[in-house]
Amino acid sequence: MSQTCGFVAIVGRPNVGKSTLMNRILGQKISITSRRPQTTRHQVMGIKTEGEAQFIYVDTPGIHIMAKDRNKAINRFMNQAATQALRDVDCVVFIIDRTRWSDEDQVVLQRLEHVQAPVILAVNKVDRLEDKSTLLPWLGEVGARRDFAAIIPISAKHGTNVPELEAEVAKHLSEGVHHFPEDQVTNKSQRFLAAELVREKIMRQLGDELPYQVTVEIEEFRDEGRVVHISALILVERSGQKKILIGENGERIKSIGREARLDMERALDAKVMLNLWVKVKRGWSDDERALKSLGYNLD
Structure with a gap:
């Protein structure tokens, strides 16, 4: 066949x-x-x-x-x-x-x-x-x-x-012949998936409070076998958005990090040490050069 x-x-x-x-x-x-x-x-x-x-x-x-x-x-x-x-x-x-x-x-x-x-x-x-x-x-x-x-x-x-x-x-x-090995399930990297999982938790927890001007950039992804160290930078456009994301006494960002880490551990089948930071980068969502630098490229 x-x-x-x-x-x-x-x-x-x-x-x-x-x-x-x-x-x-x-x-x-x-x-x-x-x-x-x-x-x-x-x-x-x-x-x-x-x-x-x-x-x-x-x-x-x-x-x-x-x-x-x-x-x-x-x-x-x-x-x-x-x-x-x-x-x-x-x-x-x-x-x-x-x-x-x-x-x-x-x-x-x-x-x-x-x-x-x-x-x-x-x-x-x-x-x-x-x-x-x-x-x-x-x-x-x-x-x-x-x-x-x-x-x-x-x-x-x-x-x-x-x-x-x-x-x-x-x-x-x-x-025709298959384009990918039979055990491959996506073309995206683990770094990409890690960033998306953080963004998913933000969307789910703060979808009604934050507009769409939020993106996530992975600054460090270090796989040490049984432990993966991930540092993610969350970019927003205004200081008020940063305050919402961090939450009172940092409770919101902790909750986002906790949920994202659990999903990452399931996806990577390893323990994950996750660090999150929030930074204001004004106008990134309407800046084509900024988008490209953040990985928004047409495949």
Whole structure:
């Protein structure tokens, strides 16, 4: 039996469950998640090899409308990263949220107009539908918007119909050798994953209090075998944001560090010594040079 391999872009507007779906498919956390839109900022590859088939999923930032208050360099970068992921893929999984169709879903659909690869529509979070009888008519309605290769209702969180989605994706892989070793699960480094885990905890704990002008830079990553020493710098844009992040008597930053360290230890299978610092770097989110220096580069 010949080998098959393919790139699969996972796209959709912010906060529809793209990262949750990829983590579910891989059976481990590769992309960070939170209830806040635009948690994912980079293209993140998740690689799954099953026998002769290798799936290379590309999790993408949510494609969003560039309103005046969101027309910053980092927003432009995220939209470019998501759009770039659509090039030269074998298949696209377009995720929407239940029976809702927003202006941003329409923007994503328009971005897919010139994509030659088959597009599978995944209708996510169906487990949260109060009236299940609304689903079937909705699938017919949304199916008229494009000639989709398949329309599959799923729950990325609980795994409902995810194997059926994977089986549909498998039909569109190309014959060819595998691009990655069978035990590799992502193209991202451990340093990158460590920074993302810190940012995830910030988003989860302070999502309602802090705007999106927060990023994390790993200044030290020293692996001594059974112990990994990590020093992370958290950048914000204003001194008031720094005060919120540190919290009263440093309690908030301690809590963020504690949760991030536990996830790092699970991911690295080693004891982690984690140090966090907070620094004000004004205007970094709207400065293209600063973004590049912080690792915001299109792959």
